[in-house]
Amino acid sequence: MLNSQPVSEAEETVQVSGRLSRIRVRRGIRGIPWTPVVILLLFLVCGIFGNFITPHDPMKTNLGAAKAPPFWQQGGSTKYLLGTDAFGRDILSRIIRGAGISLQVGFAVVIFAGALGAVIALLTGYLGGWVDAVLMRITDMFLSMPYLMIAIALAAVLGPSKNNIILIMAILGWAGYARVLRGEVLRIKGADFIKLAIVARAGNVRIMLRHIFPNIVNTLVVLATLQLGIVIIMESSLSFLGLGVPPPEPAWGSMVADGRVLMFSSWWVSTWPGIAILLVVLSCNLLGDWLRVRMDPKFRQL
């Protein structure tokens, strides 16, 4: 009597022992967390093709339609699906355009900070000695700084602009990558294939690039995904304070700030951008967590 159901290749359940047995882990294609991926892709599309899919021009003011509520409330129309702000600009269009800004800043910072962090990690981990000592001191110094406060101070001094905040956040952010990746590099350094490479008289740079680096890419990707969410929150916080991407560019943070004065009359102006931020960051976190568990289930709290 056959009492086992055929389990498809794509959906294999692994029974974990003990208290965790109630949690089932799914592996294979079906295991990809589609929700965050789809959300992120959606925002990515908004970011890249934003200019073509906005129902209205995000910058165009139309005082006649100012402060219109979302279409399901009285006074709203389907022309402005999510309502308009104090200047009559369509919120939905601004959110779509804002996606481009947030993602641009996010990716730029993550790439720069990640690259710098990876290089530092490779150097300190592999070369050791005084290079390690000096660079790690610097890294620790950067790690112990109150991130947001310094960012605010620097942003105020340098003036609000997209490039400035990318620079600031990258400069403040690389230390986190460096610390974690250095650990990975140290772990790999002791492996046999590295020793073989050294015996084969491979140069230092070659070893670092061709042998060590491909093995830390996994961790780097996980870190980057999680950091993307953090950077987006930072950028929106700076914009909220007026120190980030300057108006009239529709950065989500500044949109929330705009809606602050309208709180008692027009709740939608602040709410929707915040929800956008929430969705993107949540997706980043979900995706990052899934990647982390997938890459190495023993990989605990970062």
Added chain:
Amino acid sequence: MGISVIVFFLSHLSGDPALLMASPDAKPEDIEALRITLGLNKPLHVQFWMFISKAVRGDFGQSIRWGKPCLEVWLIRFPNTLLLGGAAMAFTLVVGIPTGILSAVTAGRWFDNFGKAFALAGQSMPVFWVGLMLMLVFSVALRLLPTSGMGTWQHLIMPSFTLGWYFTAAITRLSRSAMLDILDSEYIKMARIKGVPEFLVILKHGFRNAMIPVVTLAALNVVTLLNGTVITETVFNWPGIGRLIVDSIFARDYPMVQTCVLIASGLFIFTNLFVDILYAYIDPRIKYQ
């Protein structure tokens, strides 16, 4: 240390402080005289040294905006921030830890899913938005709580909730994973075999050991609360250090900004050091290294 240097030099890059401090109709000679008094004509590193040496003696200079010694202005507002931070921490510990533990204990069931969702969502929301949404619900729609300022306990609820929100989510996650680890370990199984009631097992053996990493990691992250105060105080108009920094920056009040950053960094480093020592003390295993 390094931070003060960076801020100091950068702040001088963006404008001549003497021009700002002098009244609008001062003559060029007066501005020059002011410059000399402030020592702005000396090379930058000399200025920095002057600042530091005076600071160590407690003289942080005059705030441009307030016309009073910077330190005085800072000291007035610091207790407010402490109050806010304390309330937020209390909220975090009272809500975060039990949620995390319960989540671990009921792993896989609905409470766990709720706890995980809560922790994840909490870490994905920007602080200022949480604050504004709270305001929207409780002040605008329900008209229960005041929107800003300081005073009664009602004023304290929303800001401390906002400030503690992110941290609570983080602690929930931490507690949960620490507890999960502990619950699978050998001595827990031993306690169960001995016949100790489940409730006691969780409380006495599990909880206490799970708390070690949680408390130390939490203490290490306390200073990130400082980051949150900047935003929270701005949103709720809470008269504390965070808002002081933001206001001073916008008013181009350099002495004040320098003072704040210097003290804040100092506190930061001091707290980290303190926690490192505490960590070594609490965890006996470290002592033997």
